[in-house]
Amino acid sequence: METHDITVIGGGLVGSALALGLAEAGQRVLVLDGEDLARRASRANFGLVWVSGKGLGAPDYARWSFESARLWPGFARDLEARSGVSLALDQPGGYSFALSPQELDGIVTDMTRITEETGGDGAPWRLVPRAELEREIPGIGPDVAGAVHGSADGHLNALRLFHALHRAGAAAGVTYRARHTVSHIEPGAESFRLRGDWGEITTPRVVLAAGTATEALAPMVGLAAPLKHSRGQIVVTERVSGRLPFLSAIIRQTDEGSVMIGDSDEGDTEALSGNPEIAALLGARAIRVYPALARLNVVRSWTGFRVKPRDGIPIYGQSTSCPGAYVVLCHSGVTLAAQHALRIAPQIAAGAAQIGPSAFSSARFHVPA
Numbered sequence: 220m221e222t223h224d225i226t227v228i229g230g231g232l233v234g235s236a237l238a239l240g241l242a243e244a245g246q247r248v249l250v251l252d253g254e255d256l257a258r259r260a261s262r263a264n265f266g267l268v269w270v271s272g273k274g275l276g277a278p279d280y281a282r283w284s285f286e287s288a289r290l291w292p293g294f295a296r297d298l299e300a301r302s303g304v305s306l307a308l309d310q311p312g313g314y315s316f317a318l319s320p321q322e323l324d325g326i327v328t329d330m331t332r333i334t335e336e337t338g339g340d341g342a343p344w345r346l347v348p349r350a351e352l353e354r355e356i357p358g359i360g361p362d363v364a365g366a367v368h369g370s371a372d373g374h375l376n377a378l379r380l381f382h383a384l385h386r387a388g389a390a391a392g393v394t395y396r397a398r399h400t401v402s403h404i405e406p407g408a409e410s411f412r413l414r415g416d417w418g419e420i421t422t423p424r425v426v427l428a429a430g431t432a433t434e435a436l437a438p439m440v441g442l443a444a445p446l447k448h449s450r451g452q453i454v455v456t457e458r459v460s461g462r463l464p465f466l467s468a469i470i471r472q473t474d475e476g477s478v479m480i481g482d483s484d485e486g487d488t489e490a491l492s493g494n495p496e497i498a499a500l501l502g503a504r505a506i507r508v509y510p511a512l513a514r515l516n517v518v519r520s521w522t523g524f525r526v527k528p529r530d531g532i533p534i535y536g537q538s539t540s541c542p543g544a545y546v547v548l549c550h551s552g553v554t555l556a557a558q559h560a561l562r563i564a565p566q567i568a569a570g571a572a573q574i575g576p577s578a579f580s581s582a583r584f585h586v587p588a
């Protein structure tokens with residue numbers, strides 16, 4: 220019999236950032252997580268703290284991502300101090316490269332729209348014509364027509380972020396239970412009964428942060444979290460001592476020297492094993508952007524399933540039919556980890572009806588046909 224104020228279902232990047240923030244807000248937190256080999260987007264991602272291009276047609280999402288990027292330096296310092304784990308956060312700004320004038324026009328049109336929709340509150344960016352790009356990135360490929368540079372973009376070591384959140388959570392008093400997959404949630408008058416093949420517990424409040432499994436859990440507490448199927452694949456090269464002179468959403472060098480190349484989007488497969496044809500396409504595009512990459516050996520490749528809301532916008536909210544049940548789900552759990560720990564968790568701790576911007580409410584999916 221354990222006494223906790225709140226139970227977080229899911230110990231991925233989203234659940235562990237929330238658990239840390241909830242513990243910091245004075246809550247006694249229990250995290251129930253899945254099996255060791257569970258599919259976790261948190262172990263498969265590209266490690267970007269990325270803002271550029273996010274929130275087209277959804278200005279709250281654009282602002283939310285930008286604010287997270289600004290929270291990151293302080294959040295990283297604090298997390299490193301608490302966990303003793305270096306995150307290698309670097310926010311030098313990032314390039315979105317275009318391989319044709321048409322592609323460049325498309326990127327600029329989208330970025331201009333985001334700036335207009337946010338009324339200027341979005342992340343700063345600038346167009347980098349081909350001639351300028353040659354000066355900024357010596358060795359840029361001849362096929363690159365130009366780029367957009369977003370000054371808020373950055374990256375970090377995502378596996379160490381995951382480790383740091385768990386370590387800092389444990390130090391803050393979070394109780395973590397692996398191999399505790401929750402199969403049923405039964406709402407009661409004043410508590411929720413959570414069951415699995417490990418047994419059952421009751422909890423006064425519950426947060427659904429189980430990644431792609433949230434879609435099936437949400438209706439048990441009157442919430443909706445419809446997802447879009449999306450598999451991403453990443454290719455990784457051997458480590459090199461020199462530094463790549465740029466960061467982009469498709470090519471980045473880790474602090475340990477490897478070059479990561481991504482990132483694809485397949486909607487029609489459940490398979491975990493990578494597709495060599497996709498790896499070849501990713502590699503070919505990366506070499507067109509920066510031909511020197513052709514000299515590197517690929518040492519591994521992996522796939523991961525995104526936690527992608529159907530409309531691409533985070534889903535945050537408290538159930539109206541089962542008060543005390545919350546959902547937190549998003550497509551960019553690395554980028555938004557700072558928001559989740561510093562903004563969302565205190566709002567859940569305080570019992571707020573809507574957490575985060577109201578445009579992110581799960582109620583948007585309850586529109587009668």
Ligand SMILES: Cc1cc2nc3c(=O)[nH]c(=O)nc-3n(C[C@H](O)[C@H](O)[C@H](O)COP(=O)(O)OP(=O)(O)OC[C@H]3O[C@@H](n4cnc5c(N)ncnc54)[C@H](O)[C@@H]3O)c2cc1C
Binds near residue numbers: 258265267452
């Ligand atoms: C290829 C790829 C590249 C990406 N690149 C980036 C990037 O560059 N930047 C960025 O910000 N984001 C990126 N993402 C997205 C990011 O990785 C995810 O948003 C984030 O990891 C989601 O975390 P999560 O905790 O919601 O889900 P997960 O990591 O999937 O974790 C869910 C957890 O819930 C547990 N669980 C599942 N079901 C249950 C249950 N019934 N009971 C108890 N526990 C359960 C699982 O065991 C797991 O630990 C990328 C994703 C992919 C796939």
